[in-house]
Amino acid sequence: MIKKGDRIFYRKKNDFKNIVLIEMLKFIADKTNIALSPSEKKSNKFAIDSSIDSESEKIIKILIKGNASDLKKYLPIEGNMIKPLYLFLDQEILLYAKLRNLKFKKEKKKKDKIKNFEDEFEKKHPEVKRAIVNSLLELYA
Numbered sequence: 001m002i003k004k005g006d007r008i009f010y011r012k013k014n015d016f017k018n019i020v021l022i023e024m025l026k027f028i029a030d031k032t033n034i035a036l037s038p039s040e041k042k043s044n045k046f047a048i049d050s051s052i053d054s055e056s057e058k059i060i061k062i063l064i065k066g067n068a069s070d071l072k073k074y075l076p077i078e079g080n081m082i083k084p085l086y087l088f089l090d091q092e093i094l095l096y097a098k099l100r101n102l103k104f105k106k107e108k109k110k111k112d113k114i115k116n117f118e119d120e121f122e123k124k125h126p127e128v129k130r131a132i133v134n135s136l137l138e139l140y141a
Contacts, residue, residue: 001082002045006034008082009043014105016097017049017085023083023102040099050083053090056129057115059136075140089129 002008006097008025011018025047029036037043055074062070072078076086097104111119122128 001077002028002034004033004042006045007037007043008034008045008047009037009040010047015107016094016104017051017090019102019104020093020097021047021049021085042112043081045118046081048081048083049085051085051088051090051093052129052133055086056119056132059119060114071136072140
């Protein structure tokens with residue numbers, strides 16, 4: 001995912017996922033030989049704050065539309081785009097941010113019918129989001 005000498009760019013936002021992503025990238029940069037780039041043009045990787053919640057929702061929408069050929073876009077590495085938070089739930093990321101006393105801005109996202117269905121299903125059957133993402137990973141492993 002991240003190799004020695006990589007220059008990683010990320011967008012600066014104040015939501016909890018992005019704040020945790022930035023902290024993770026800074027930690028990795030301190031311990032290894034990678035650099036965080038302020039410019040997208042000078043970087044060779046682009047990190048986004050995508051989690052299991054957002055990925056599973058996108059996968060379900062793609063499957064409903066019948067565009068299975070587009071599923072490769074939702075792997076943890078797609079070209080120069082990397083998703084370091086890919087295997088974490090939003091709840092886990094939020095808990096980490098709160099435990100570390102990270103300052104972030106709470107954002108309310110609009111929920112559509114699919115997201116509501118998925119969240120309700122997750123309450124009754126924990127790990128369903130993780131199962132969706134793991135199934136995708138098994139398809140392309």
